[in-house]
Amino acid sequence: MSLTSHVYTEKDVGDFFDQTTQTYLTFWDSEGVLHTGYFSGDDDEDYRAAAERTSDIMAAEAGIGETSHVLDVGCGCGNFLIHLADRYGCRGEGLDLSAERVAFARKLAGDRPGIAFRHGSATRMPYEDGSFTHVVSQDALFLVPDKPRSHAEVNRVLRPGGIFAFSDFLQPREDIGERARKHVYDRVRWGGGYSLVGYQRALEDAGFEILLARNLEDHIRQTYRVLGKTARERAETTPDAAARDWMLAFSESCGEIQAAIDRGEFGWGVFVARRR
Numbered sequence: 001m002s003l004t005s006h007v008y009t010e011k012d013v014g015d016f017f018d019q020t021t022q023t024y025l026t027f028w029d030s031e032g033v034l035h036t037g038y039f040s041g042d043d044d045e046d047y048r049a050a051a052e053r054t055s056d057i058m059a060a061e062a063g064i065g066e067t068s069h070v071l072d073v074g075c076g077c078g079n080f081l082i083h084l085a086d087r088y089g090c091r092g093e094g095l096d097l098s099a100e101r102v103a104f105a106r107k108l109a110g111d112r113p114g115i116a117f118r119h120g121s122a123t124r125m126p127y128e129d130g131s132f133t134h135v136v137s138q139d140a141l142f143l144v145p146d147k148p149r150s151h152a153e154v155n156r157v158l159r160p161g162g163i164f165a166f167s168d169f170l171q172p173r174e175d176i177g178e179r180a181r182k183h184v185y186d187r188v189r190w191g192g193g194y195s196l197v198g199y200q201r202a203l204e205d206a207g208f209e210i211l212l213a214r215n216l217e218d219h220i221r222q223t224y225r226v227l228g229k230t231a232r233e234r235a236e237t238t239p240d241a242a243a244r245d246w247m248l249a250f251s252e253s254c255g256e257i258q259a260a261i262d263r264g265e266f267g268w269g270v271f272v273a274r275r276r
Ligand SMILES: C[S@@+](CC[C@H](N)C(=O)[O-])C[C@H]1O[C@@H](n2cnc3c(N)ncnc32)[C@H](O)[C@@H]1O
Pocket: 010, 013, 014, 017, 032, 033, 034, 035, 073, 074, 075, 076, 077, 078, 079, 080, 095, 096, 097, 098, 101, 120, 121, 122, 123, 137, 138, 139, 140, 141, 143, 144
């Protein structure tokens, strides 16, 4: 793993996701979904359906059902856990570093039984050893500065034989150019991450057996193509100048993100691992 220009702290990351909650809601997804979609092809532009498909694929790969007790790490606005509870009948907890997003998740969940959201970090989880049958996460763990520590925490809170199923951003190569550093990494306070192979090694070192590791960069390229277009369109009708500028800057970054994927400086993968 190599770091880009900055080493971000958990506070930097939490502040960023607190400060951008409302902006993201205005153009990305009004219910707070903030993860990569799984698209049916290049002409599929339905982000919301694609994002839900990612959740369903992960639920199926993880084998989540009525008897599962699931932790969603980096749950953001809570959509994934709520979807899992509604569709598969599981119980669960969501944990996120952003207090703003946890507050949104609690409101979104309403009085649904069996699910709860907490403000906290993947590196210091407020749960007893062996609490969960499954730990899931979508596009969040790349942001943790001390990744071995979060892996150890996931391992600790899973019961033996429990399943860790997640999607995450990848850093396929060591050397990252200035444009990718600015538009992909620094933009979201990301210091650096693993390649697909490096991730598997890190998980094995943390006591997991790898069941699945899949490179899905075409889907993250399509996600940013579709979202860049949406941001550009929304900017045209947004009266607030600061919000408009943010959307236009994001839209520009979306083009750069796709170019970074083509250069091998950015990627996305889905992993399923079992606690030994
Ligand atoms: C790209 S968003 C994804 C949110 C959510 N998983 C979804 O699918 O919509 C990344 C989330 O990870 C959270 N996060 C980053 N670092 C974290 C940490 N150390 N512990 C817990 N959550 C963290 C951020 O606050 C943010 O809500």
